[in-house]
Amino acid sequence: MKEKSLLQELESKFPQLEGKAVIQRARRIFVDHPHDSFYEVFDFSVKNLGCTMLCTLTGIDEDVMLAVIYNLGRDDGILINLIVRVPKEAPILKSVSSYFPNAVLYERELVDLFGMKVEGLPEGYRYPLPDNWPEGQFPLRKDWKQNHDNAGKEVQSDV
Amino acid sequence: MSNVTIPVGPQHPALKEPASFKITINGERIERADVRLGYNHRGVEKACEERNYIQDIYLIERVCGICSHSHSTAFVLAVEEIAAIEVPKRAFYIRTIIAELERIHSHLLWLGVAGHEIGFDTLLMYSWRDREIVMDILNMLTGNRVNYGINTIGGVRRDITPKQAQEILCGIDKLEERTRYYIELATEEVTLINRLSGVGFLSHEDALHLGAIGPTGRGSAVDRDIRRDDPYLSYPELQFKIVTDDHCDVYGRTLVRVGELMESYGMIRQLLQNIPEGPISVKAPRKIPAGRAFSRYEAPRGEDVHYIQANGTDMPERVKLRAPTLANVQSVARMLENSYLADVPIVVASIDPCFSCTDRMISLRTDGPGEKLMSWPELHAFSLDWNRKNRGIDFTNLNKRLIEKKV
Numbered sequence: 196m197k198e199k200s201l202l203q204e205l206e207s208k209f210p211q212l213e214g215k216a217v218i219q220r221a222r223r224i225f226v227d228h229p230h231d232s233f234y235e236v237f238d239f240s241v242k243n244l245g246c247t248m249l250c251t252l253t254g255i256d257e258d259v260m261l262a263v264i265y266n267l268g269r270d271d272g273i274l275i276n277l278i279v280r281v282p283k284e285a286p287i288l289k290s291v292s293s294y295f296p297n298a299v300l301y302e303r304e305l306v307d308l309f310g311m312k313v314e315g316l317p318e319g320y321r322y323p324l325p326d327n328w329p330e331g332q333f334p335l336r337k338d339w340k341q342n343h344d345n346a347g348k349e350v351q352s353d354v
Numbered sequence: 355m356s357n358v359t360i361p362v363g364p365q366h367p368a369l370k371e372p373a374s375f376k377i378t379i380n381g382e383r384i385e386r387a388d389v390r391l392g393y394n395h396r397g398v399e400k401a402c403e404e405r406n407y408i409q410d411i412y413l414i415e416r417v418c419g420i421c422s423h424s425h426s427t428a429f430v431l432a433v434e435e436i437a438a439i440e441v442p443k444r445a446f447y448i449r450t451i452i453a454e455l456e457r458i459h460s461h462l463l464w465l466g467v468a469g470h471e472i473g474f475d476t477l478l479m480y481s482w483r484d485r486e487i488v489m490d491i492l493n494m495l496t497g498n499r500v501n502y503g504i505n506t507i508g509g510v511r512r513d514i515t516p517k518q519a520q521e522i523l524c525g526i527d528k529l530e531e532r533t534r535y536y537i538e539l540a541t542e543e544v545t546l547i548n549r550l551s552g553v554g555f556l557s558h559e560d561a562l563h564l565g566a567i568g569p570t571g572r573g574s575a576v577d578r579d580i581r582r583d584d585p586y587l588s589y590p591e592l593q594f595k596i597v598t599d600d601h602c603d604v605y606g607r608t609l610v611r612v613g614e615l616m617e618s619y620g621m622i623r624q625l626l627q628n629i630p631e632g633p634i635s636v637k638a639p640r641k642i643p644a645g646r647a648f649s650r651y652e653a654p655r656g657e658d659v660h661y662i663q664a665n666g667t668d669m670p671e672r673v674k675l676r677a678p679t680l681a682n683v684q685s686v687a688r689m690l691e692n693s694y695l696a697d698v699p700i701v702v703a704s705i706d707p708c709f710s711c712t713d714r715m716i717s718l719r720t721d722g723p724g725e726k727l728m729s730w731p732e733l734h735a736f737s738l739d740w741n742r743k744n745r746g747i748d749f750t751n752l753n754k755r756l757i758e759k760k761v
Contacts, residue, residue: 220435222584223648248565250650251676253661266648266659272584274648297565297684300391301676308399323392334400341400 198224198273201244208243209236222273233279234289237265240277241294245269249291252301254309256337261286261309281311283336290315308335357385362698364393369699370467371707379695387690389683402673407433407507407642410670415501418677418708420463423449423456424653425660425675426505431586432662433507433670436645439638443588445509447629450588451522452495452504454618454625458529459488460654461611461618464706465536468608471700472549477539484532487525494518509635519626526619533615540608550605554689554701557602566685568656568678569614570705573607575600580652591628592621604704640668653678655706679707 198218206212209232216226228236240246246267253264257280265277281287288305290313292298303322305311310333324334333339363374372393378386398417402410415426427449434441462485469477489499495518496502504510514522540546556566561574571578579596581589597613599606642664651658656678665671682705689701728736741747 219647225646247562250648250657250659251661251674253672253674255663255672264661266661270578270583272580274584274650276648295565296563297681300680300683320388320390321392322390323395325392334397339400341397 197271198222201273201275204244205236205239208239212236222271223276224273225276225278227278233277237267237277237291237294240267240275244275246275249295249298249301250274252298252305254305254311254335256283256309256335258337259283261311263288263305263311265291286311288313290317292317307333309333310336356380364390369702369707373702373707375690375698375702377690377695377698382694382696384690384693384695384698387687389687391680391683399673399675402670404669406640406668407670408640410673411505411507412503414673414675415503415505417675419500420460420708421456421653421655421658422501423452423504424651424658425677427453427587428649428651428658428660428675429662429673430505430507431651432647432649432660433642433664434638435647435649436662436664437507437639437642439508439636441509442633442636443630444513444632445634446588447625448510448512448514448634449505450592451514451622451625451629452492452502453587454621455488455492455495455522457618457654458615459485459492460706461615462488464611464654464703465608467703467706468550468604468700471703472546474546474549477546480532481536484529487529491522491525494521506635506638508638509633511635513634514626514629519629522622523626526622530616530619533612533619536612537616540605540612547605550603550608550700551601552603552605553697554604554607554693554704555602556685556689558600560688561602561685564684564688565681567681568653568706569607569610570656570682570685572596572598573604573610573704574602580650580657584650586649586651588625592624594621604700607704641666642668642670655679655708656681677708679705 198221202216202218202224205216205226211232212226212228215228216224218224226236247270248268250266250268253266255262255264259282260280261283262278262280267275267277286309288311290298290302292302299317299319300322302313302316306313307321307324357378357380359376359378361374362377363369364372374390376388377384398413401413405413411426411429414429415422417425462481466478466481466485469475469481492502493499495514496504496512504512556574558575561571561576566574566576567578575598577596577598582596594617597610597617599609601609644664644666646661646663649660658678659676661672661674662670663672686702686705690698693701738749738753741749
C-alpha cells in the first residue's frame with residue numbers, strides 16, 4: 196500500500212511524527228504537526244514524497260489556536276494533509292508561494308478571513324474582502340458575528 | 355513607446371463576471387496583467403457553519419450556476435464519508451449521470467461563449483441550440499435546468515425511469531452527431547484554427563508550475579483528471595479516456611473540451627446500460643458524528659475541493675470549498691503576457707471562468723393574472739410579424755423555404 200510506505204518514509208525522517216500521522220482512508224493521509232519543524236516536513240513532502248500540487252489551504256478556528264491544513268496532492272491521487280497550529284494571539288505563518296505560486300491566493304484568504312499573518316507573502320491586492328472592510332474583523336473566526344446589514348446599518352445578529 | 359496601464363473590469367462588456375484586470379501594454383502587446391478577484395464574495399463558508407447539513411446542500415448548490423451538481427456532490431460525498439453512510443450503488447450511478455450531463459451542458463455553453471468572443475456568433479447560436487437538448491434532459495430528470503436538487507445525504511432524491519433512460523439515449527445520439535460536426539469544424543475550419551492557435555499560450559511547464567487544472571491544464575498536456583486519479587462515484591466502473599492536447603493555447607483547450615464531450619456521451623451510455631436495480635437512498639442521521647473529510651470532484655472547469663469538519667451536531671464546524679477558477683487565475687495572468695490586447699476576452703474565457711446562467715424567465719401558472727403565455731409557434735409568428743412591422747424586414751418567405759427544406 197503506497198500510503199503506508201509514504202507514512203513510513205515520513206516517520207523515519209521525522210521521528211517526532213510517530214503516532215501523529217494517520218491514514219484515514221485510501222488516498223487520504225492526515226499529519227498533525229507541532230509547529231517547530233513544520234516547514235521542514237512541508238519541504239520534505241514536496242521534494243521527496245512526490246507532492247506536485249497544492250490543492251488548497253484550509254483555516255480552522257480551534258478556540259485559542261488557529262489550525263491550517265496544507266492540502267498537498269500527488270499525481271496518483273493521494274492527498275497528504277499537513278496540519279499546523281498557531282496561537283490565535285500571534286498567528287504567524289510562512290508563505291509557501293515559492294513552492295507553489297497558486298498558494299498566494301489561498302494565503303490571502305487566510306489573512307482576510309482568519310487574521311493570519313503570512314511572512315514572505317508577495318505584495319498585491321487583498322482577497323476576498325473589499326478594500327473598505329473594517330480592520331480587525333475576521334469573518335471565519337468563531338467569535339465573529341455579522342451585525343451589519345448590506346446597507347451598513349447595525350442589526351441584532353439572529354444567530 | 356512607453357507602457358500604458360489600463361483597467362479592464364470589474365464590470366466590462368467583454369467579461370461576463372466581475373473580475374478586474376490591470377493590464378500594462380506596450381503598443382498592442384500586453385507586458386503584464388494583474389488580476390483582482392473577490393467581487394462576488396458571499397460568505398458561503400460562514401453561512402454553512404450556521405445552517406444544518408440539509409440546508410447546506412441547497413446553499414452549496416448555489417455557489418455556481420453551472421456546476422451546481424459538482425459542488426453539492428463534493429459536499430455530500432464528504433459528509434457521507436464522515437458519517438460512514440453506505441450509499442446505494444444506484445444512487446452513485448444517478449449522480450454520475452447528472453454529473454456527465456452537467457459537463458455536456460457546461461462544455462457546450464463554453465463553446466458558444468468562445469465563438470462569441472472571437473466574433474463567430476453562428477457557433478454560439480448552433481452550440482446553444484444544441485445545449486437545449488441536454489438542458490431539457492436535465493429538466494426532465496430533476497425538474498430544473500440548473501440547481502438540480504438531486505443530491506441528499508445518503509443518496510439521491512429522484513429515480514430514473516426506463517422511459518427517461520430511453521429519452522436520454524435519444525438526446526445523446528443527437529448531441530453526438532452535432533458534436534462530430536463541431537470536431538470537424540475545429541479541425542478543418544481554417545478561420546477558427548488560425549484565430550485560436552497561439553492565442554493565450556501556456557507552456558506545459560508553466561501549467562504544471564502554476565497548478566493549472568481541468569481543461570486548462572489538459573490543453574497544455576497536463577495529464578490529470580480526478581475522475582481517474584482519485585476516483586469517486588461510479589467512475590471506477592467506467593471506461594473512458596482522459597483527453598489531453600499539446601497545443602498549449604486556446605485552440606488546444608477547445609479540442610480538449612469537444613473531445614471530452616464525446617467521452618461523456620460514452621460514459622452516459624455505459625451508465626444507463628449497467629445501472630443496478632435497488633434503492634436510491636438510505637436514511638441518514640441529522641446529526642453527523644465528529645470527523646473530517648476532504649473530497650475532490652472533477653467539475654467541468656477542473657477540480658473542486660471540499661473540506662468538511664463535523665462536530666457531532668446537525669451543523670458543520672467548518673466547510674471549506676475551493677472552486678477551479680481560483681486555481682486557474684494565475685495561469686490566465688501568464689497567458690495574457692505577450693498576448694494582444696484584443697485577445698483578452700477569448701484568453702480569459704478560455705479557462706471557462708464561472709458565471710451564472712440561471713437567469714431564465716419561467717412562468718408556471720396559466721390561470722392566474724398576469725401576461726398572456728405564448729406557445730412556441732405563436733412566439734415565432736409574433737417575431738415575424740414584429741420584424742415586418744417595425745423593421746420592414748419580411749422573413750416569411752425565407753421561413754417558408756427553411757421549413758420546406760427541413761421537410
